[in-house]
Amino acid sequence: MDISLSEFDGFPSQKNVATVMLKQGLSVNDGKVYCGDIEISDSSLGRAAKVDRRVVRATVEKIESSPNLLPIFSKLKCMALLSDVAPDIGCSVIEIIPEDASEPGILADITQVIFIAGISIRQAVVDDRGNKNEARLIAVLDGQLPPVYIPRLRSCRGVKSIILR
Template identity: 40%
Template structure:
């Protein structure tokens, strides 16, 4: 996906910033040229501020997307993933495991959830950052109850894992 997006916007860094922000926030570009989060319309001005560009850049980015069948098929079908519970997990009595890993290593999610399941702890959420969007992508796992800190060494044995934090 990103190869196609990058190719279309490589000469226009401001438009690329808008496209990244749309994907990062799970926004979609409607066929009517409006930007939506679910069924809530997002103003061009709000998106421009969040992207660090002016409103005209939002409009020109949307025009490019809608006039390209491949981009339109992508950006018309993005849906928000829902609330990430990471920042409120402690308030809810949940645990958080954050794993920073090298992009492209298969099995990190599977091996991490296996370690957690061995402790008979249920997983509420798992969220993996897109390595194309994040410089240091993380896997965030929200657990039904906090995970023991002693498991950090076990997580670090997983190939590709660079850092782990448990809270």
């Protein structure tokens, strides 16, 4: 699943705003931008995207007028990712970088190894931010995965590399 932002070709500042919205899970509804139920001002989104608030307004209008973009941007949701606070809550993080994110079974194989190790998964997120070439599986584990299981993870189907945090 790649989300095409080709409607913003020729409008790099608007494309930047749309990319920030995708990365942050910001939705568009009735001409406004939301993070969940919280309305985000054009100025604050503009600062985050390093553009003027008028560019944000033009981006929102383009999204609302597009039959290709509105169905996507109207349904986006933000989500708390626990990976950065994992050490503070007694967890560890394994990040899996796939060879090809479209290959089926990568998540199944990884979770099977973690299950065999007797470790609970607190959160698992496949984060591709609209581009499968940048995909990552981020697994927040309840405790540390014993080192003996690392080679098993590396041998799972589709695994290019592993980052332990």
